[in-house]
Amino acid sequence: MAYPFQLGFQDATSPIMEELLHFHDHTLMIVFLISSLVLYIISLMLTTKLTHTSTMDAQEVETIWTILPAIILILIALPSLRILYMMDEINSPSLTVKTMGHQWYWSYEYTDSEDLSFDSYMIPTQELKPGELRLLEVDNRVVLPMEVTIRVLISSEDVLHSWAVPSLGLKTDAIPGRLNQTTLMGTRPGLYYGQCSEICGSNHSFMPIVLELVPLAYFEKWSASML
Amino acid sequence: MPPYTNYHAQRSYPMPDEPFCTELNAEQRALKEKEKGSWTQLTHDEKVALYRLQFHETFAEMNRRSNEWKTVMGCVFFFFGFTALMIWWQRIYVFPKKPVTLTDEWKAQQLQRILDMKGNPVQGLASRWDYEKKEWKK
Numbered sequence: 001m002a003y004p005f006q007l008g009f010q011d012a013t014s015p016i017m018e019e020l021l022h023f024h025d026h027t028l029m030i031v032f033l034i035s036s037l038v039l040y041i042i043s044l045m046l047t048t049k050l051t052h053t054s055t056m057d058a059q060e061v062e063t064i065w066t067i068l069p070a071i072i073l074i075l076i077a078l079p080s081l082r083i084l085y086m087m088d089e090i091n092s093p094s095l096t097v098k099t100m101g102h103q104w105y106w107s108y109e110y111t112d113s114e115d116l117s118f119d120s121y122m123i124p125t126q127e128l129k130p131g132e133l134r135l136l137e138v139d140n141r142v143v144l145p146m147e148v149t150i151r152v153l154i155s156s157e158d159v160l161h162s163w164a165v166p167s168l169g170l171k172t173d174a175i176p177g178r179l180n181q182t183t184l185m186g187t188r189p190g191l192y193y194g195q196c197s198e199i200c201g202s203n204h205s206f207m208p209i210v211l212e213l214v215p216l217a218y219f220e221k222w223s224a225s226m227l
Numbered sequence: 228m229p230p231y232t233n234y235h236a237q238r239s240y241p242m243p244d245e246p247f248c249t250e251l252n253a254e255q256r257a258l259k260e261k262e263k264g265s266w267t268q269l270t271h272d273e274k275v276a277l278y279r280l281q282f283h284e285t286f287a288e289m290n291r292r293s294n295e296w297k298t299v300m301g302c303v304f305f306f307f308g309f310t311a312l313m314i315w316w317q318r319i320y321v322f323p324k325k326p327v328t329l330t331d332e333w334k335a336q337q338l339q340r341i342l343d344m345k346g347n348p349v350q351g352l353a354s355r356w357d358y359e360k361k362e363w364k365k
Contacts, residue, residue: 003341003352011349049290051239125326131336134328167347190344 017169101161104203
């Protein structure tokens with residue numbers, strides 16, 4: 001989850017998120033370079049007494065400041081497309097979980113072998129146990145086995161929602177009448193928080209998502225106990 | 228393309244086409260005739276007079292500083308103060324009570340929970356906690 005004075009992304013819990021972190025570092029570096037160059041040039045413009053009012057053309061510099069940005073954009077686009085295609089790789093998931101967005105909670109269905117389904121409501125602030133995170137905790141967490149490729153199918157029963165878990169690099173819209181798919185692969189055990197990411201009414205900020213990644217044996221025990 | 232006249236000196240248009248003084252009295256016209264000859268014949272005062280005929284202000288006069296910045300900064304600070312007053316009033320009379328999760332006790336328990344679940348252990352919060360010595364890493 002987010003922590004105080006955090007500046008960047010949450011630590012990556014999936015390989016795709018690691019790639020996204022590195023790509024963001026790369027692109028942000030380019031952005032900082034361009035911004036500082038522009039700021040420096042602006043400061044030069046503002047602190048000179050020299051004037052020049054008879055410029056007619058500037059063919060050479062215009063060529064450079066067209067070609068160079070094109071090259072920079074290619075240097076950004078290539079890693080970006082690489083990650084985009086990486087997200088869509090064929091990876092043979094071992095488990096399928098379906099999640100439906102409602103106003104204002106998520107419901108989850110594990111129907112591979114049995115009919116397991118439950119709702120996941122946010123815990124109101126008054127009912128939090130000491131030390132729990134306000135507006136992030138839910139009554140029934142999404143327990144999943146770790147280090148396993150999981151297919152998540154996302155849709156909605158009423159209006160648009162979006163199922164997002166930042167530390168896994170996941171955000172997929174929940175659209176009524178449409179089934180969207182995303183792939184989840186958590187590398188570490190633990191609790192991973194996310195929040196609904198598409199405005200859906202008055203309690204849009206109060207329908208969080210909590211993934212609990214556990215070893216396979218615990219997952220099997222949990223799913224047996226939930227039936 | 229060029230601006231009107233030399234009426235107000237501009238740094239970006241230092242050599243206007245029109246001279247500053249267009250109506251010249253007899254003495255000034257005589258001076259302009261003398262200007263057509265060799266300039267080494269002109270005295271210093273005559274050169275200054277010719278300059279004043281041609282240009283509204285010297286470069287030094289045109290580029291002089293002003294006290295405008297004091298007025299601007301004064302207004303800026305005044306509005307800072309006014310805004311601060313508004314924010315302070317709002318905090319006391321408008322904002323609701325803070326939730327219980329912002330008390331120090333709750334924040335400490337929350338931090339302990341996050342460390343126990345090793346939240347962000349790579350480069351984030353839990354990576355800065357020394358689990359053996361049970362203290363923050365130096």
